[in-house]
Amino acid sequence: MATINCIGILTSGGDAPGMNAAIRAVTRTAIYNGLRVKGIMRGYKGLITGEIVDFTSSSVSNIIQKGGTILKTARCPEFREAEGRKRAYENMRVAEIDALVVIGGDGTITGAQRFAQEFDVPIIALPGTIDNDLSGTDATIGFDTALNTIMEAVDKLRDTATSHERLFFMEVMGNTAGYLALSGALATGAEAAIIPEMETETDQLKTLIDNGFRKSKNSAIVLVAENPATGGAMGLAERVKREFPQYDARVTILGHLQRGGSPTASDRILASRLGAAAISALKDGQRNVMIGIRDLEMVYVPFSKALSRTKSIRKENIDLVKILSI
Ligand code: ADP
Numbered sequence: 006m007a008t009i010n011c012i013g014i015l016t017s018g019g020d021a022p023g024m025n026a027a028i029r030a031v032t033r034t035a036i037y038n039g040l041r042v043k044g045i046m047r048g049y050k051g052l053i054t055g056e057i058v059d060f061t062s063s064s065v066s067n068i069i070q071k072g073g074t075i076l077k078t079a080r081c082p083e084f085r086e087a088e089g090r091k092r093a094y095e096n097m098r099v100a101e102i103d104a105l106v107v108i109g110g111d112g113t114i115t116g117a118q119r120f121a122q123e124f125d126v127p128i129i130a131l132p133g134t135i136d137n138d139l140s141g142t143d144a145t146i147g148f149d150t151a152l153n154t155i156m157e158a159v160d161k162l163r164d165t166a167t168s169h170e171r172l173f174f175m176e177v178m179g180n181t182a183g184y185l186a187l188s189g190a191l192a193t194g195a196e197a198a199i200i201p202e203m204e205t206e207t208d209q210l211k212t213l214i215d216n217g218f219r220k221s222k223n224s225a226i227v228l229v230a231e232n233p234a235t236g237g238a239m240g241l242a243e244r245v246k247r248e249f250p251q252y253d254a255r256v257t258i259l260g261h262l263q264r265g266g267s268p269t270a271s272d273r274i275l276a277s278r279l280g281a282a283a284i285s286a287l288k289d290g291q292r293n294v295m296i297g298i299r300d301l302e303m304v305y306v307p308f309s310k311a312l313s314r315t316k317s318i319r320k321e322n323i324d325l326v327k328i329l330s331i
Contacts, residue, residue: 009127009287011041013057013102016074017048017081017109017116020264021133021147023272024074024108029065030280031106031131036062038284043102047077048109049084049116052093057100069273072150072266078109084116087123094124103127104292106283108146110134110180111312114295118308127292129283130308131276135263138182140316141306142297146279149271151178151263152188158259159193159226166224169253172245174199176238176258179230181314185263186230187322196225196330199241201234202318210241214249216327231258278303 014031016024028044035042042060045051058064068075083089097105104127107117117128132139135151155177166173175195179185183200190198199209213227229238236244238256245254268276275298282296282303294305 007103007125009040009103011043011101012104012106012284012287013043013045013052013097013100014060014076014106015045015048015051015108016076016078016133017107017113018078019110019134020072020074020078021135021145022072022150022264022266022268023146023276024133025065025068025071026268026273026276027108027131027133027146027280028074028076029069030277031283032060032065033062034281034284038288040284043100044076047079047081048113049081049089049093050079051076052096053081053083053089055096055099057096057102069277070267072264072268074108090120090123093120094126097126104129104287106131108133110136110145111139114139114308114311118293118312121293121308127287129286129291130295130311131279131283132295132297132311134180135178135185136180136182137184138180138314138316139295139297139311140313141295141299141304141310143299144275146272146276147264147268148184149275150266150269151185152192153269154263154266155185155189155228155259156192158257158262159189159195159228162226162257163193163224166226170223172225172227172252172254174227174229174238174241174254174256176229176231176256178259178263179232181232182316183230183318186228187318187326190228190326191322191329193226193228194330195228195326198228198230198323198326199235200230200318201232203323204234209235210244214252
């Protein structure tokens with residue numbers, strides 16, 4: 006195996022709070038271990054256009070507390086094409102980058118998997134997405150911060166919901182998964198979470214109404230995972246209007262607010278540990294794995310496993326939301 010002297014780092018896909026803390030950890034751990042570091046701008050796009058900058062320890066000063074990503078991020082359709090990936094590889098060689106650390110979600114890891122299949126490039130991925138929808142890891146960078154943003158928003162919504170005695174649907178992100186919605190409901194005492202994982206099993210809206218969710222309460226907040234399977238908050242509010250007109254349903258869509266903000270302590274620590282582990286993994290000869298965290302320990306997760314969608318929602322938490330909101 007070729008020796009690794011220089012690593013390239015990029016952030017790609019949807020940004021997530023804590024990505025900067027990860028960039029910092031990767032950079033400084035690499036430098037500590039005698040490696041050179043190059044920052045690749047705008048995800049895979051920067052590899053294709055050659056927008057690559059030398060990183061020193063001070064390149065990552067004063068960023069641990071900042072949301073977003075100093076490397077910027079972008080969607081890069083060219084990287085989906087073989088021709089684009091070839092150009093990316095050529096630019097990597099010109100920049101003398103021997104290995105990559107990519108930080109992003111399922112799309113980013115899919116791109117990394119393809120790139121590694123076609124070219125002899127060691128790649129380590131870090132799970133960076135607010136959605137927590139990658140398998141093989143208990144948490145992803147950004148999930149906890151987004152969850153806290155949702156919690157604050159629901160707390161505020163509760164004030165007005167209680168005053169007006171209304172049913173509120175609050176739509177939250179999550180991609181294909183209901184983690185943000187379900188954990189958000191647990192953290193706020195929301196009356197229910199409507200999530201894609203349950204959509205094939207039951208009509209979640211009907212169950213909610215049938216359970217008489219307002220029996221002992223004068224307001225109801227339901228967290229809805231944004232996903233075609235759930236119909237989203239707007240879709241549910243329209244159904245209520247049609248099928249249960251006795252209720253006055255309102256919609257709040259949190260949108261990109263969930264992506265922003267200073268990362269929580271938990272996300273900063275997670276990102277720092279994962280970032281350092283990425284360099285240890287390369288030093289150990291690991292390649293083409295995502296670093297995950299399981300039961301507080303760092304683990305190596307093959308790309309195929311990370312993308313396998315085998316992480317299941319905790320069904321008992323759905324019941325717990327119900328029990329705790331009687
Ligand atoms: P995320 O990583 O947050 O899931 P995206 O799904 O937008 O975000 O993916 C980020 C980038 O990863 C895409 O813009 C593209 O450059 C790359 N990518 C995604 N899917 C593929 C694929 N099937 N093949 C090659 N590259 C991909």
